[in-house]
């Protein structure tokens with residue numbers, strides 16, 4: 001997915017942007033970059049590096065002595081190299097983007113057919129999506145019209161930061177607000193961030209949260225709305241369930257608090273239906289399953305335990321290389337068991353979600369091999385039925401890679417795909433069949449998914465403002 005951080009101040013912001021971007025490292029694994037603007041002598045300075053094998057801080061610390069500036073933006077990118085430095089009729093500006101552009105090829109072709117002559121090509125032949133966004137912005141006469149034009153043209157979502165040659169930063173939140181954009185303030189200036197904890201830790205206070213589609217300009221002295229927020233919002237529910245860092249708040253709702261509440265609601269609703277098994281420990285699949293499990297454990301009064309602990313000193317990042325096999329291997333290497341908490345024990349695990357089930361299957365097999373008496377599984381969100389088309393969230397090439405969709409196909413063929421809403425609801429006959437089939441395939445003693453209503457209750461903001469497309473297929 002990716003994330004960004006920018007700052008504009010009366011003092012040098014190199015270290016703020018360096019640490020601010022670093023605090024977005026859980027959001028991407030491929031490329032990272034920073035661009036600073038020094039109004040006195042150096043103008044723009046930029047570095048982009050691969051972070052596939054080396055964490056952001058280590059990768060960029062040697063660049064720090066060469067950077068100076070009272071303004072800067074930087075990003076962690078899960079896709080193409082960025083931020084880019086662009087020169088156009090709008091001046092020289094830096095640009096970083098987060099989101100997904102599903103019609104990129106069509107936009108490139110439209111650009112050529114309207115007289116555009118060239119893009120730099122990536123080694124894959126594709127056009128860097130941030131360069132494509134720059135080309136769209138440059139088709140208009142000012143940044144605000146250009147950003148709106150780009151946001152209207154793309155299918156997917158587009159959240160971005162522009163740093164202009166006067167050192168000011170323009171921040172634009174996606175039209176439907178799928179991702180958050182927050183502004184922080186300290187005595188010397190302002191910063192713009194995706195994760196709120198990133199600027200709290202750097203001494204900035206909350207100043208402003210952009211509404212959906214809102215465009216603001218931020219400099220050392222203030223925040224100015226250039227284009228107001230729209231009335232409709234669909235912020236990503238997965239920010240709370242999985243993506244977001246625990247210390248962050250989006251729309252005023254803290255991630256960790258939501259996860260405790262979510263686990264508790266799941267246990268409360270299962271207790272009403274007599275579905276809470278008698279277990280020795282409730283445990284979370286590290287990392288993001290853990291707070292959901294804490295909530296579940298305290299609600300059902302079963303002890304919380306950690307039969308698996310993540311080895312963090314040399315595996316500090318959440319999802320490593322883009323190759324699935326290597327990722328599976330890394331995930332396995334990171335999880336270290338505590339045999340004394342497994343042998344002969346009845347365990348209930350809570351995971352943030354069950355997407356393909358590949359890693360979980362291996363974990364469950366390992367638990368039984370290690371002598372676990374029972375393994376019960378709970379997912380902190382409903383069965384995922386659709387791939388995300390807004391944030392490049394899932395790397396799945398096909399929705400049939402999603403375990404729920406695959407099992408529906410096995411159970412009922414194409415007819416089943418017409419009844420996904422029933423399959424997603426564990427109270428319906430089809431929903432019960434899905435639970436039973438996944439349980440059998442994965443070898444769980446029992447399986448439960450959080451309901452859509454339970455998850456939305458835990459998020460706690462107006463459900464109309466939350467994107468649940470992954471589960472419902474409804475926009």
Ligand code: SF4
Pocket residue numbers: 178235236237238239387388389390391393467468469470471
């Ligand atoms: S489709 Fe899923 S991952 Fe994508 S924005 Fe919506 S809730 Fe988030």
